[in-house]
Amino acid sequence: MIKKILIANRGEIAVRVINACREMSVPTVAVYSTADRKSLHVQMADEAICIGDPPPLESYLNIDKIIAVAKQTGADAIHPGYGFLAENSDFSARCEREGLVFIGPNSKALRLVGDKVASRETMTKAKIPIIPGMMTKRAEMKEFKEAAESIGYPVMIKASAGGGGKGMRIIYSPKELEKGIEAGMREAKSAFGDESVYLEKYIEEPRHVEFQVLADNFGNVVHLFERECSIQRRHQKIVEETPSCAIDDELRKKMGEVAKKVIKISGYNNAGTVEFLLDKNKKFYFLEVNARIQVEHPITELVTGVDLVKQQIKIASGEKLKLKQEEIKQRGHAIECRIYAEDPENNFFPCAGKILFMKEPAGPGVRHDCGIYSGFDVPVYYDPILSKVITWAETREDARGRMIMALSDYIILGIKTTIGFLSSVMGHPEFAAGNTQTNFIEKNMSDWGDKKKGRKFLNEALLAAAVSSQMKTSEKRAVVKEKAPSPWLTVGKWSIGGN
Amino acid sequence: MDLQFNIDQETHRIEVDFRDGKYLVRLEDGQYEVDSQPISENCLSLLVNEKAYTVFIVEEEGKKYISIQGEQFCVEEAKAETGARSIAESATLKGTPTIAAPMPGKIVKILVGEEDKVEKGQGLVIVEAMKMENEIRSPSAGIVEKINFKEGDLVDAAEPIIELKPEEKE
Numbered sequence: 001m002i003k004k005i006l007i008a009n010r011g012e013i014a015v016r017v018i019n020a021c022r023e024m025s026v027p028t029v030a031v032y033s034t035a036d037r038k039s040l041h042v043q044m045a046d047e048a049i050c051i052g053d054p055p056p057l058e059s060y061l062n063i064d065k066i067i068a069v070a071k072q073t074g075a076d077a078i079h080p081g082y083g084f085l086a087e088n089s090d091f092s093a094r095c096e097r098e099g100l101v102f103i104g105p106n107s108k109a110l111r112l113v114g115d116k117v118a119s120r121e122t123m124t125k126a127k128i129p130i131i132p133g134m135m136t137k138r139a140e141m142k143e144f145k146e147a148a149e150s151i152g153y154p155v156m157i158k159a160s161a162g163g164g165g166k167g168m169r170i171i172y173s174p175k176e177l178e179k180g181i182e183a184g185m186r187e188a189k190s191a192f193g194d195e196s197v198y199l200e201k202y203i204e205e206p207r208h209v210e211f212q213v214l215a216d217n218f219g220n221v222v223h224l225f226e227r228e229c230s231i232q233r234r235h236q237k238i239v240e241e242t243p244s245c246a247i248d249d250e251l252r253k254k255m256g257e258v259a260k261k262v263i264k265i266s267g268y269n270n271a272g273t274v275e276f277l278l279d280k281n282k283k284f285y286f287l288e289v290n291a292r293i294q295v296e297h298p299i300t301e302l303v304t305g306v307d308l309v310k311q312q313i314k315i316a317s318g319e320k321l322k323l324k325q326e327e328i329k330q331r332g333h334a335i336e337c338r339i340y341a342e343d344p345e346n347n348f349f350p351c352a353g354k355i356l357f358m359k360e361p362a363g364p365g366v367r368h369d370c371g372i373y374s375g376f377d378v379p380v381y382y383d384p385i386l387s388k389v390i391t392w393a394e395t396r397e398d399a400r401g402r403m404i405m406a407l408s409d410y411i412i413l414g415i416k417t418t419i420g421f422l423s424s425v426m427g428h429p430e431f432a433a434g435n436t437q438t439n440f441i442e443k444n445m446s447d448w449g450d451k452k453k454g455r456k457f458l459n460e461a462l463l464a465a466a467v468s469s470q471m472k473t474s475e476k477r478a479v480v481k482e483k484a485p486s487p488w489l490t491v492g493k494w495s496i497g498g499n
Numbered sequence: 500m501d502l503q504f505n506i507d508q509e510t511h512r513i514e515v516d517f518r519d520g521k522y523l524v525r526l527e528d529g530q531y532e533v534d535s536q537p538i539s540e541n542c543l544s545l546l547v548n549e550k551a552y553t554v555f556i557v558e559e560e561g562k563k564y565i566s567i568q569g570e571q572f573c574v575e576e577a578k579a580e581t582g583a584r585s586i587a588e589s590a591t592l593k594g595t596p597t598i599a600a601p602m603p604g605k606i607v608k609i610l611v612g613e614e615d616k617v618e619k620g621q622g623l624v625i626v627e628a629m630k631m632e633n634e635i636r637s638p639s640a641g642i643v644e645k646i647n648f649k650e651g652d653l654v655d656a657a658e659p660i661i662e663l664k665p666e667e668k669e
Binding site: 166186187190341347350351352354357380381382384407409413414419420423455456457459460463465468471473 | 500502504506511513515517522524526528531533535537541543545547552554555556557558559563564565566567568569570571572574576602603604607608625627628629631632633
């Protein structure tokens with residue numbers, strides 16, 4: 001068994017991993033940048049070591065420093081979370097060389113699935129259905145233009161090394177192509193340190209359906225069913241749910257088997273996610289393997305009852321998978337809403353700043369995975385995810401109602417967040433009807449900012465503001481008028497418990 | 500007591516009286532009887548004509564941040580007549596709208612040059628913040644008068660990146 005785990009991440013996912021370790025009585029080491037001294041993961045871990053300045057390249061992406069901290073603290077394993085070094089095969093190879101356990105796939109499989117161009121080739125050979133696209137890795141603008149013509153517009157620009165929507169652009173006509181590729185390359189370079197991008201056919205009105213898999217070091221592979229993650233802004237998911245309304249048991253079984261096949265032919269181990277696009281005619285295409293624990297992993301945990309982070313740690317420790325495919329069942333329905341420090345009225349522009357007050361949602365079937373607290377200053381340097389609200393209930397409709405309630409009870413004051421926007425998504429008739437294609441937000445939510453002008457509780461807010469101003473004034477007056485004596489002084493002679 | 504509050508650039512006038520343990524509040528559309536009990540430092544229980552509301556409220560730099568039934572409001576007490584104008588407002592008055600990032604970030608690309616004519620909604624500059632690129636668009640048609648930064652520079656929120664001269668009215 002692993003003895004001590006270093007968590008090479010920050011925010012809610014670092015807290016999630018630390019909590020799994022605490023449940024398993026495995027000591028933890030947090031690493032942090034100078035901007036994160038007061039972050040929650042630093043407070044939660046058993047040890048915390050500062051690894052550098054705020055820019056990620058100087059701290060959370062600094063491989064030498066992180067390896068040195070692991071050695072110095074006696075950690076024998078590293079959990080990379082998601083983002084940062086999670087899908088960096090150089091990092092996982094370095095851990096292997098240094099005798100540290102990387103809690104994730106082996107570096108060879110990581111290199112294969114991480115290189116989207118190479119993995120497309122492998123999948124084509126194995127007859128896994130893929131989206132038509134460009135196979136070359138580095139290209140001149142002329143080649144991009146030719147490839148786009150032969151695939152046919154609209155095309156999608158994607159970062160070869162990436163995920164999470166970074167570097168991604170939809171291009172509808174040849175005149176947007178050059179600008180889009182330049183921007184995609186810059187974003188890819190800054191997010192992943194690798195500027196290579198490729199093109200593929202853009203499937204219109206698709207759904208994004210992915211399968212969670214677990215694979216141990218002995219070739220045993222199970223899938224834990226699907227997640228539908230169609231609701232996205234900037235090609236980055238903000239709402240996920242399971243089961244998907246779009247697939248039936250027959251298709252579910254077929255896609256699950258393909259997902260396991262993808263994992264097997266990639267020589268992949270540990271937790272991973274096989275992403276598919278599902279078109280209007282229920283035809284599915286392999287997109288990529290996300291070689292990490294995903295942001296949306298909790299919904300799978302709630303419907304299957306399996307703790308994926310603990311499974312990751314057990315698999316990395318060399319344990320055999322005890323889960324059997326036929327024993328894994330989906331029970332009920334789970335939805336996740338991601339809470340970002342962003343302004344939905346201003347094109348989801350990130351909004352750093354101080355959280356002046358916060359109250360967490362709670363109740364039966366409500367889970368809150370969180371990296372913030374009242375008084376926390378959200379730094380500008382990192383992805384603006386703050387937390388996730390996950391609800392579970394017997395049916396989709398119950399889980400949706402529970403989510404609307406939880407979001408309404410979730411108070412974050414002082415910075416802008418996606419809470420109100422997500423609440424409107426949950427309440428939208430098209431969401432209620434299960435019509436969740438990846439263009440859901442453009443199609444249904446574009447007038448959200450205007451709708452907000454007709455807010456329901458404007459009068460009550462004014463009343464509250466007026467009353468609070470008045471209360472403050474009268475408090476001040478009261479203090480000046482009489483320094484009220486304590487009841488202990490005015491009550492006269494007293495004693496406790498005497499007769 | 501007379502109060503003026505701004506929400507989303509709209510001013511609301513309010514009168515408040517305190518009588519028999521309750522607040523009588525007159526808004527533009529009528530009078531309300533409010534029973535208010537503080538629950539904690541940041542929480543009020545309001546009964547407005549016997550309807551129950553739990554309100555979360557926090558004050559910072561003269562602004563009240565209020566959450567009520569899942570809706571959020573930023574309420575500013577309006578200072579009568581005088582009062583400092585914001586940078587953007589005074590710039591607008593001068594006739595030169597300034598283009599600024601809503602939060603600190605890095606300028607990755609400037610899409611226009613000085614003296615360029617721009618359309619309303621045209622992309623002017625790409626700023627990277629929190630790992631995402633964001634295009635800042637022109638709020639109006641005009642001519643780029645001055646560019647205060649170069650690509651690769653770091654900017655603070657509200658720092659004018661580009662100054663625009665509005666199009667001459669013909």
